[in-house]
Amino acid sequence: MDLIESKTELSRQTAINQLEGSIKEKVHFLRDELLDMIAAIEAAIDYPEHDVEEETYSEMYKRIKSLIERINKLLEFADTGKIIREGVQAVILGKPNVGKSSLLNLMLMEERAIVTDIPGTTRDTVEEYMNFGGIPVKIIDTAGIRDTGDAVEKIGVEKSRKCAENADIIFMMIDASLPLSSEDIEILEFIKNKKSIILVNKTDIDNKIDFDKLCMYTDEKNIIYISVKEDTGIDKLTERFMELFFGGEIQTKDSVIISNVRHKNMLCKAAEALERAIVTIETRMPEDFISMDLQEALSALGEITGDSVDDEIIDRIFTRFCLGK
Ligand SMILES: Nc1nc2c(ncn2[C@@H]2O[C@H](COP(=O)(O)OP(=O)(O)OP(=O)(O)O)[C@@H](O)[C@H]2O)c(=O)[nH]1
Ligand SMILES: [Mg+2]
The missing domain is CATH 3.40.50.300 (P-loop containing nucleotide triphosphate hydrolases)
Structure with a gap:
């Protein structure tokens, strides 16, 4: 599918909508993984007496690296102009x-x-x-x-x-x-x-x-x-x-353009925050610093999917670790 090849207004609009939808879906998966990691870290910090799965630094490192790679893929996609073609x-x-x-x-x-x-x-x-x-x-x-x-x-x-x-x-x-x-x-x-x-x-x-x-x-x-x-x-x-x-x-x-430019900025912001998390891990800073970087990435991606962060993390900690129940 290529926006340039879309001959009629209708197919062009459909192309844009599909593109938007598929990006949101991808970002949704990224957020889901981030939430899991944050919940694990927060649980370890807040409830040390509970037996919470311990994420090792190296496992987190790998997962964050893979997230960055996937965000960069999305950004590449944006850069080839398919998102922004209809400027x-x-x-x-x-x-x-x-x-x-x-x-x-x-x-x-x-x-x-x-x-x-x-x-x-x-x-x-x-x-x-x-x-x-x-x-x-x-x-x-x-x-x-x-x-x-x-x-x-x-x-x-x-x-x-x-x-x-x-x-x-x-x-x-x-x-x-x-x-x-x-x-x-x-x-x-x-x-x-x-x-x-x-x-x-x-x-x-x-x-x-x-x-x-x-x-x-x-x-x-x-x-x-x-x-x-x-x-x-x-x-x-x-x-x-x-x-x-x-x-x-x-x-x-095309109001969609603005939101796409915004999406792109948010993806960049998320990637930057994750890069910081990598440095935090490399320098063996305390876990709550990693959590802060991840939460920043989560909130930037939330700007794309329309989700807000606050309650989500708490919910995730409880659903995943059944704490306090
Ligand atoms: N001196 C000078 N010549 C220019 C400048 N810009 C364009 N030209 C010349 O003006 C002529 C016409 O340029 P085009 O770009 O073909 O003009 P156009 O407006 O596209 O013309 P149409 O396609 O016929 O409507 C060419 O000989 C150009 O080299 C300029 O800034 N200074
Ligand atoms: Mg001309």
Whole structure:
């Protein structure tokens, strides 16, 4: 199963749900094992007079190592992007020849789309997935928008518009070496009430763009001067994009993404806590220190499955060791 191959919205959603479900299930098993270990340690600490199965340091060491390995597997899975493939949809929009495909190539660091100085080069949308400032992004290059008699180009232009309608954010590009044209204005009007960043490109040639006029269409913080050719200003774009995203201003239709990014963070947190437990064991610190590290991992994983820690441990000690009964 691959999210990219999911052609329809329904199958894509199903794919995501299955993925979510299978991750939760795996995390649930990890937690179960952690709970067992914590219960054993706590029982040994709290009720030394009872005959509690004694977990040896080396057995715990092995079990924790195996847990770390399994968490890292899940993280690998996250890193290959299957979880985060359906990230923020960012669409590069603009009239022909402003440098849209050049920007896509620069961001991906590969010659993904054809670039020429002939307006109307890109005829169809080009989609790729990338990590942009740590945020999973589906970046879409589009055919330059203009009135055209060419039947194929016309379809492409129509598709560009549709794509922009569905975008979480639009990167609208204009050419700084030319004054604003009616084509630019038409697109600016189109993006006016949409979340967008205006990229003034080709600043290595000239800047003929009236800044005040652009401010009529967006907040000035969303106007960024770049040169794709000289690779300048892209850092500012990344910065602004991150600001908008983390400020909650970019609304993804896919709330699942956020939770997946969160899942990933929680898995990392759990792995870190377990690594600390390993060190604790290696340095032969008292058992309650190990328990603390394990509980931290348990609580991080609980953020994914929606379980809280407190009562669980007590319950587990009683069910497993039948203490105090
Ligand atoms: N001087 C300069 N030229 C650039 C810059 N960015 C792109 N170009 C050139 O502008 C021309 C058009 O670039 P493309 O990336 O194909 O433009 P596009 O917007 O994708 O064009 P369409 O696909 O026709 O809509 C090419 O010759 C690029 O090399 C820039 O920052 N500075
Ligand atoms: Mg192009």
